[in-house]
Amino acid sequence: MSDNVDNIIEIERVSKRFGRVVALDDVSLTVKRGEVVVIIGPSGSGKSTLLRCINHLESVDSGRIVVDGIPLTEAKNIDKVRAEVGMVFQSFNLFPHLTALENITLAQRVVRKRSQKEAEEIAHQLLAKVGIPEKANAYPGQLSGGQQQRVAIARALAMQPKIMLFDEPTSALDPEMIKEVLDVMLDLAREGMTMVVVSHEMGFVKAAAKRIFFMCDGRIIEETTPDSLSLAACKEERTRQFLSKILI
Amino acid sequence: MTPDEIRIKRITITATEEVKPLWERIDRWWLLFFAVLLITSLLILYRPDPYGRIFVFLQDGIRVTMSITVVSFLLILLVGLIGGLGRIAKNPLIKGIASIYVEIIRGIPLLVQLLFIYYASPILLRDFGTKLIGLWPSMANRLINIKLNPFGAAVAGLTICYGAYMSEIFRAGIESIPKGQMEAARSLGMSYFQAMRYVILPQAVRVILPPVGNEFVALLKDSSLVSVVAVADMTRRGREFMASTFLALETWMMVALLYLVMTLFLSRIVAYLERKTSFVR
Numbered sequence: 061m062s063d064n065v066d067n068i069i070e071i072e073r074v075s076k077r078f079g080r081v082v083a084l085d086d087v088s089l090t091v092k093r094g095e096v097v098v099i100i101g102p103s104g105s106g107k108s109t110l111l112r113c114i115n116h117l118e119s120v121d122s123g124r125i126v127v128d129g130i131p132l133t134e135a136k137n138i139d140k141v142r143a144e145v146g147m148v149f150q151s152f153n154l155f156p157h158l159t160a161l162e163n164i165t166l167a168q169r170v171v172r173k174r175s176q177k178e179a180e181e182i183a184h185q186l187l188a189k190v191g192i193p194e195k196a197n198a199y200p201g202q203l204s205g206g207q208q209q210r211v212a213i214a215r216a217l218a219m220q221p222k223i224m225l226f227d228e229p230t231s232a233l234d235p236e237m238i239k240e241v242l243d244v245m246l247d248l249a250r251e252g253m254t255m256v257v258v259s260h261e262m263g264f265v266k267a268a269a270k271r272i273f274f275m276c277d278g279r280i281i282e283e284t285t286p287d288s289l290s291l292a293a294c295k296e297e298r299t300r301q302f303l304s305k306i307l308i
Numbered sequence: 309m310t311p312d313e314i315r316i317k318r319i320t321i322t323a324t325e326e327v328k329p330l331w332e333r334i335d336r337w338w339l340l341f342f343a344v345l346l347i348t349s350l351l352i353l354y355r356p357d358p359y360g361r362i363f364v365f366l367q368d369g370i371r372v373t374m375s376i377t378v379v380s381f382l383l384i385l386l387v388g389l390i391g392g393l394g395r396i397a398k399n400p401l402i403k404g405i406a407s408i409y410v411e412i413i414r415g416i417p418l419l420v421q422l423l424f425i426y427y428a429s430p431i432l433l434r435d436f437g438t439k440l441i442g443l444w445p446s447m448a449n450r451l452i453n454i455k456l457n458p459f460g461a462a463v464a465g466l467t468i469c470y471g472a473y474m475s476e477i478f479r480a481g482i483e484s485i486p487k488g489q490m491e492a493a494r495s496l497g498m499s500y501f502q503a504m505r506y507v508i509l510p511q512a513v514r515v516i517l518p519p520v521g522n523e524f525v526a527l528l529k530d531s532s533l534v535s536v537v538a539v540a541d542m543t544r545r546g547r548e549f550m551a552s553t554f555l556a557l558e559t560w561m562m563v564a565l566l567y568l569v570m571t572l573f574l575s576r577i578v579a580y581l582e583r584k585t586s587f588v589r
């Protein structure tokens with residue numbers, strides 16, 4: 061499977077523990093170019109850890125991760141991979157001392173070495189794309205949660221990543237703001253962005269996901285598609301239990 | 309919040325800003341500073357003998373005290389930054405060295421450190437030089453004939469001592485920034501040092517500004533200790549004046565007032581910067 065050029069992410073038999081806690085237990089997963097993959101599962105099942113391993117915010121104990129043909133082993137590869145992978149966090153993690161515009165231009169200038177002018181042009185385009193062109197000069201503290209998360213998405217997109225990782229991007233948001241963020245994500249999915257999304261927003265999952273993975277106790281216990289996403293179709297008892305809570 | 313609530317909140321905020329009289333907005337501690345400044349000036353102008361004489365005699369010392377404080381402080385900031393980064397380093401060797409430095413230096417009184425550097429370290433260097441004479445004669449001779457410059461020794465002593473405390477301030481400041489900030493920066497492809505420089509430190513500066521400012525004021529006062537290592541700072545000049553005139557009360561009154569003028573002024577500047585740079589998270 062490792063020679064397939066269609067696979068942009070290849071995770072092979074990855075394990076990761078934190079002290080005594082086994083966060084990932086022999087996880088394998090491949091994601092194809094342009095595919096939207098959703099990971100769901102109960103709290104503590106290792107979803108975030110899996111996502112964070114893909115851009116090496118966590119190191120793996122064993123197993124192998126290859127992103128766009130680059131193995132995540134040496135330090136210099138890690139920076140290369142991070143430049144290709146954008147990440148959106150549950151808590152936004154915008155830089156509070158910088159304006160929305162500066163949040164989006166900073167990494168463009170210091171990592172991509174773009175000029176101030178070019179970086180700002182790109183930032184303005186992206187702010188328009190996520191629907192808040194008028195907030196360029198606002199500080200994160202002056203934005204609503206939904207607006208902050210959209211700036212965070214624009215910030216990641218400014219690096220022109222090939223892959224976007226989303227870790228529960230809407231779970232810290234008030235209900236009326238969830239849609240504005242999901243809409244941006246749906247647009248991205250339609251444009252053919254490769255996305256790995258941890259989310260329990262079933263509307264988004266059904267509209268955008270190609271494949272859905274259930275995680276439990278650090279393992280992927282089941283794989284399905286949005287079409288066959290129903291209680292009856294799931295083989296595993298624990299998946300059914302979990303689904304019964306999130307499906308309406 | 310509904311748009312209405314937001315509007316009401318905005319109105320109340322602007323209202324309170326407008327209603328507040330000038331008297332409320334200025335920092336009233338400035339009055340204490342001006343009072344002390346006034347008393348000192350009046351003493352110098354209207355009682356030139358002895359206060360004017362003392363002031364003239366102390367002038368060189370004031371300059372030395374100021375330059376020692378400023379030069380040391382710049383070096384202390386550098387040591388504090390390096391030490392603070394060392395304390396949070398992943399590399400156990402770097403972390404170990406930084407931690408041992410901080411723990412040892414914090415356990416020795418500043419006065420003893422100054423005496424050690426000025427009087428004891430040349431002996432150590434000379435001993436080391438005699439051992440080195442066969443191996444590297446030119447270096448050995450340099451060490452044997454070493455003569456410490458009092459100003460340099462004082463700056464070194466203050467920097468080493470205060471650098472340890474400053475390292476702890478920097479460490480705490482950096483650690484107070486949520487982990488997600490470093491992760492967001494790294495996930496955008498920034499290196500550790502780029503993330504520190506552009507994301508973490510600019511935020512940490514706002515956190516550490518008050519304690520760093522307090523260190524500066526404390527340093528100004530502690531610089532009086534360098535008078536024991538032959539530096540002619542304000543305190544030493546005061547002692548010299550007293551020795552020749554026996555005007556103990558007047559001399560130390562003047563010295564105390566001059567320190568007070570400087571520290572009260574600096575404290576107000578620190579308080580001002582603190583208010584200026586606070587921001588909503």
Ligand SMILES: Nc1ncnc2c1ncn2[C@@H]1O[C@H](COP(=O)(O)OP(=O)(O)OP(=O)(O)O)[C@@H](O)[C@H]1O
Nearest residue numbers: 078081082083101102103104105106107108109110
């Ligand atoms: N830095 C860490 N140190 C120690 N344990 C950790 C750390 N990060 C995660 N864990 C543990 O690893 C396990 C998996 O955590 P992870 O955050 O990946 O779960 P999750 O599926 O994302 O959960 P949630 O839905 O609550 O976000 C949990 O038991 C968690 O406590």
Ligand SMILES: [Mg+2]
Nearest residue numbers: 107108109227
């Ligand atoms: Mg999580």
